[in-house]
Amino acid sequence: MDFDSAYRMTIGGELIESDRRIQVINPANGQVFAEAPNCSVAELDRAVSEARSAFPAWRNTPISERQRLIAAAADLLEAHAADLGRLFTREQGRPVEGAIAEVGIGVAWLRAYAAMQPPVHRVDSGDGQIIETRYVPLGVVGAISPWNFPVNLSIWKIAPALLAGNTIVLKPSPFAPLCMLKIGELLNSVFPPGVLNIITGDDDLGPLMTAHHGFAKISFTGSTATGKKVMEAASKDLKRVTLELGGNDAAIVLPDADVDEVAARIFYGAFFNSAQICIATKRLYIHEDIYDRMRDKLLEIARATKVGDGSEQGTDLGPIQNRRQFERVTELIEDARASGLVLLEGSAVPQQGYFVPVTLVDNPPENSRVVREEAFGPVLPLLRFSDIEDVIARANDSEYGLAGAVWSSDIEKAKDVARHLETGTVWINSNLMLRPDVPFAGHKQSGFGVENGIEGLLEYMAPQAVYFPAPQ
Ligand code: NAD
Numbered sequence: 459m460d461f462d463s464a465y466r467m468t469i470g471g472e473l474i475e476s477d478r479r480i481q482v483i484n485p486a487n488g489q490v491f492a493e494a495p496n497c498s499v500a501e502l503d504r505a506v507s508e509a510r511s512a513f514p515a516w517r518n519t520p521i522s523e524r525q526r527l528i529a530a531a532a533d534l535l536e537a538h539a540a541d542l543g544r545l546f547t548r549e550q551g552r553p554v555e556g557a558i559a560e561v562g563i564g565v566a567w568l569r570a571y572a573a574m575q576p577p578v579h580r581v582d583s584g585d586g587q588i589i590e591t592r593y594v595p596l597g598v599v600g601a602i603s604p605w606n607f608p609v610n611l612s613i614w615k616i617a618p619a620l621l622a623g624n625t626i627v628l629k630p631s632p633f634a635p636l637c638m639l640k641i642g643e644l645l646n647s648v649f650p651p652g653v654l655n656i657i658t659g660d661d662d663l664g665p666l667m668t669a670h671h672g673f674a675k676i677s678f679t680g681s682t683a684t685g686k687k688v689m690e691a692a693s694k695d696l697k698r699v700t701l702e703l704g705g706n707d708a709a710i711v712l713p714d715a716d717v718d719e720v721a722a723r724i725f726y727g728a729f730f731n732s733a734q735i736c737i738a739t740k741r742l743y744i745h746e747d748i749y750d751r752m753r754d755k756l757l758e759i760a761r762a763t764k765v766g767d768g769s770e771q772g773t774d775l776g777p778i779q780n781r782r783q784f785e786r787v788t789e790l791i792e793d794a795r796a797s798g799l800v801l802l803e804g805s806a807v808p809q810q811g812y813f814v815p816v817t818l819v820d821n822p823p824e825n826s827r828v829v830r831e832e833a834f835g836p837v838l839p840l841l842r843f844s845d846i847e848d849v850i851a852r853a854n855d856s857e858y859g860l861a862g863a864v865w866s867s868d869i870e871k872a873k874d875v876a877r878h879l880e881t882g883t884v885w886i887n888s889n890l891m892l893r894p895d896v897p898f899a900g901h902k903q904s905g906f907g908v909e910n911g912i913e914g915l916l917e918y919m920a921p922q923a924v925y926f927p928a929p930q
Pocket residue numbers: 602603604605606607611629630631632660661663664665668679680681682683684685687688702703704705735736832834860900904905
């Protein structure tokens with residue numbers, strides 16, 4: 459299969475060009491390098507209709523067969539991980555090694571779901587009735603994913619939706635649509651026509667999907683602002699929704715943390731994927747006893763980090779993925795500079811393309827924009843603290859509640875701090891770890907519903923209680 463051209467949608471088992479196109483830019487140089495289909499209203503209608511037609515047979519396919527096909531999808535993706543990885547770097551910007559790893563994580567998720575199944579709960583009423591509650595699929599799922607992890611976050615939706623017995627129409631971000639188009643083409647040889655449909659289009663396509671009456675559910679990953687629009691649109695016909703949204707994650711470094719040992723890991727948790735991660739550390743609270751040493755160590759790492767074209771050997775961090783995000787991050791840094799905050803910059807970055815240097819902000823006020831807002835780019839405020847109750851209150855003082863981290867050489871003390879954080883995930887002495895068998899749920903305005911684990915699978919199903927007389 460050719461991964462360098464002919465990017466087409468998969469609708470009802472057919473590859474569709476579409477009359478209109480969107481342009482895809484390589485963020486390392488700002489140049490258009492490919493085009494993707496711009497799905498029309500008629501093509502969206504057709505995708506939903508094909509998914510609806512495929513639903514009864516897929517729902518009635520034994521779960522063991524659905525599991526087998528999901529496992530086969532994993533094998534096929536794994537066999538093409540290197541091709542997909544190279545394409546990923548061109549459209550998303552991340553260095554090739556991390557790009558291939560993203561495909562590998564998608565493979566792991568498919569395999570984990572291929573081994574799962576929904577539970578059946580049985581209740582004996584004690585007076586002659588047995589009640590079995592099983593879980594049934596919803597229908598056609600509309601899935602919408604962002605550009606920062608375009609493969610993983612799409613597969614996080616495809617795997618549980620299909621295992622549950624739903625059919626799906628998935629739309630990746632217009633900024634990074636190509637890998638998912640090629641994955642749709644690849645998996646066309648695995649799933650029956652209409653079960654997995656991949657469509658791409660401009661900014662109008664998401665709202666068309668959330669307004670479409672053919673979907674039983676919308677599964678969305680993206681910003682909190684867009685998530686609210688999705689929920690509002692879905693409310694019109696009470697579509698089910700799962701929303702995985704933004705975050706402004708705090709990490710707290712207690713005074714007994716070993717600076718030399720943990721600094722590189724904290725840096726990774728804040729800056730991997732050029733900090734374009736919902737669960738990246740976005741506010742770093744450091745105890746005053748070790749603040750200066752930690753700041754200096756992080757700056758040393760930033761200066762040794764090579765930011766550049768992800769297709770070049772030795773690049774650690776790639777560009778910001780798109781111009782809109784580049785302008786947003788640049789504006790946030792300029793605002794911090796204009797406010798007189800102290801900015802500490804890492805190594806120099808290329809002039810062409812959407813590059814931003816790793817930027818540490820030295821103890822800005824708690825109410826500054828760079829602390830309050832989700833940067834989603836390589837600018838990290840370092841915040842000094844002395845009192846543990848005070849720092850917990852500061853960490854929790856956010857509309858977001860996605861994840862958080864505590865760093866300490868005393869695990870029990872760290873667990874005690876972790877228990878007070880108002881987030882869906884907390885790491886102790888680690889970060890960025892998620893698993894397909896563990897629920898991932900944003901608290902507060904970071905989300906609605908759950909992805910991953912059995913809980914994530916059940917988001918694509920509805921309970922059905924069957925009452926029947928107990929055998930005599
Ligand atoms: P975004 O909200 O701009 O776009 C996400 C997707 O929604 C894209 O496919 C886009 O085309 C589509 N879309 C845009 N407007 C829409 C509308 N009105 N209705 C329906 N769909 C619409 O987000 P982004 O800039 O692509 O991604 C960055 C954001 O995503 C950050 O806030 C980040 O924290 C968040 N994110 C969250 C998670 C998580 O799991 N919680 C994971 C990754 C990213």
